[in-house]
Amino acid sequence: MQDTQPPPYLEHGHQLILRDVLAIDRTRLANERTLLSWVRTAVMLLVSGVTLLKLFAGIWPLELLGALLIPVALVAVAIGLRRYLHTRDLIEASDHD
Numbered sequence: 001m002q003d004t005q006p007p008p009y010l011e012h013g014h015q016l017i018l019r020d021v022l023a024i025d026r027t028r029l030a031n032e033r034t035l036l037s038w039v040r041t042a043v044m045l046l047v048s049g050v051t052l053l054k055l056f057a058g059i060w061p062l063e064l065l066g067a068l069l070i071p072v073a074l075v076a077v078a079i080g081l082r083r084y085l086h087t088r089d090l091i092e093a094s095d096h097d
Contacts, residue, residue, distance in 0.1 A: 024091065024095055028088075028091055034087075035081065038084075045069045045072050048069050049068070053066035053067065
């Protein structure tokens with residue numbers, strides 16, 4: 001559902017005050033940190049999956065778990081990137097209003 005009200009930081013017209021510019025910058029940095037946490041989680045899942053495959057070769061439940069963790073890592077990166085790009089577009093759209 002789209003919000004039809006203008007963003008609150010545009011109450012001063014189209015000229016943003018310093019507080020609003022800094023808030024937008026903080027939001028951009030938070031979005032980047034969130035992406036990095038998704039990537040960090042994906043790397044951990046990937047490394048765990050490869051470790052289980054190599055360390056416990058021949059023990060099928062652990063090999064299966066390792067084989068499942070690798071695609072889960074790829075999904076985590078895809079979700080994080082999608083959320084980052086969507087949020088970045090929302091931030092940029094609200095910044096240029």
